[in-house]
Amino acid sequence: MADLVPRAAAARLSELTAHLRVVMVSGPRQSGKTTLLREHLRSGGTFRSLDRPETLAAARDDPATFATSGSIPRIIDEVQLGGDRLVRAIKADVDAHPEPGRFVLSGSSRFLTIPTLSESLAGRVAFVDLWPLSMAERTRSGSDAVTRWFGDIGSVMSDSTWTRPGYLAAVTAGGYPEALTITSALARRAWFDGYLSTVITRDIRDFATITRGDAVGTLLGLVAARAGGTAVLADLAQSANLARDTTRNYLSYLDMVYLTTTVPAWSSNLTSRLGKTPKLYPTDSGLAAHVLGVDADALAEPGHPALGPLVETFVAAELLKAIAVAGQRISLFHFRTADRQEVDFVLEGPGGRIIAIEVKASASPGASALKGLRWLRDKLGDRLHAGILLHLGTEAASRGDGIYALPLSSLWDHQPLASP
Structure with missing residues (x-):
């Protein structure tokens, strides 16, 4: 590169x-x-x-x-x-x-x-x-997949040559241009350590007073480990051993320097029992993997607890990047009810049309992975343009009634990584 x-x-x-x-x-x-x-x-x-x-x-x-x-x-x-x-x-x-x-x-x-x-x-x-490099940029695909999803969803129904090891490598690589050029694992860890130190000691201190710089990094690690869950301030404060007000301030600082992003809860008149708590994600899955101390080989171990959060973080970042350059106004939300009907991401496009996205870190997710998408389809009717289950497999398939299972690489038209 x-x-x-x-x-x-x-x-x-x-x-x-x-x-x-x-x-x-x-x-x-x-x-x-x-x-x-x-x-x-x-x-x-x-x-x-x-x-x-x-x-x-x-x-x-x-x-x-x-x-x-x-x-x-x-x-x-x-x-x-x-x-x-x-x-x-x-x-x-x-x-x-x-x-x-x-x-x-x-x-x-x-x-x-x-x-x-x-x-x-x-x-x-x-x-x-301007976010770190997207996979569409890294592969030179020029894909505007999110905009095309709001068009003819059938046009993206194609199988992928991407495999699980390739996905895990992409997730742990992230998108920072300089970090992507570093082939030494030791040097890459040193780069991320230096990056975090600079952001905390320079960028944040330019606009805020920090009494515990170490706690900022700790909070980023907690956000990375819990990505995909709703951000409960009291839980984060207790885990970081910080006062609630300090935790709230430090989380706002991470957002101010673009290291985290808040995905708000989607609201509608579907039910009065909608959850209102936002989700927090790191904005780069490579940085998230670094603060969690995992690489692609570690993620490949069966049942690794960081796999789901990191894959979901990767998708959140790719959606942010796609929305930033999309040819139409699109907003990003998540959806959850009090009785735990949930969908990882909700894209609201022109005219209030909805695309619901569920993410599974599996090559062959079962029917239960479609539960939230089907519940939302039944409630929204024609307003749901498509329900999409993104997975780490190779096959694209219709699951009926406007719900589709697509390989994760649909986000970049399945193109391979460009040669360095």
Whole structure:
């Protein structure tokens, strides 16, 4: 993977900058934001990174001059380090010069969700989410599977050549571009250790006070181990030996730096007994495998407790990445009732159409795996566009009445990994 992997977000970035004044590229550290921005710069402009101490000092000392200097587009990497005064200087510049494409900003934290900052650029900024590499990008398939699922579901009914060992290798690899180039297990562990240390000691401490940095990593491990279960704050606090308020704060910090994502409960008028507790997932299955201390060989052991959570984390991440570049607005939820009818993921698309997804870390899941999908189909009727059971086998099959069993590799059109 030494060559440059084409990013699906590049087309979205180009289209938005052609029409809007400010575009914000957000995502976790090391997801490829700087590379994407430098590629965008090929058509001209100015690139500055606030990761450089002298550049950061200039932005903080005189934000107005910094914001108005350089040719257009002005690309500012790690802009969150410049803080409120820089954001307000950017606002002043785009208000004075309201043509599109003036600024492309990037950041490794959700700092623009802070009310005072988001209000500063309200109506002036559009967002591009850049996650670690998707399997569609790693395989160069160019697949937009989620959008196609909302079309003719029959068009994706094809068998796969992917096998269980290949799936487990993909799950434990994750998608961080640099980590994917490392072939030494020791060096890969060192990379993830350094990555977590940087995020905790630098990125989080830029906006929060942490008294127990070790507890942040502990919480990430707990989220990874319990991925797919609902996030009960009291349980996490007790397991991490933290106060509830501290646990709540630390979980919000993990979300702010894109290491975890919250999948809300889907609500409807189907029943008054719907669960409302969200699910938490790590955003990269490779990082999750690292904090759990497992590799593909370990996951291959029968009954390994991390297998289900990691496969579900992998699917959650792939869905996030697909939604971020989909050709239509799609929202991600989970579904659970008080009497334990549940579906792992619910995609709500245009017109309120629903795709329900169940994930099983098995090559041949039994009929019981369809229970939640069938319950939801009976309740939703024609509103359910499709129920999909994703599995680690090779065969695609219709299970009747709009429910399909598909190999997991349907998410990337079953393409093999591209040669490095």
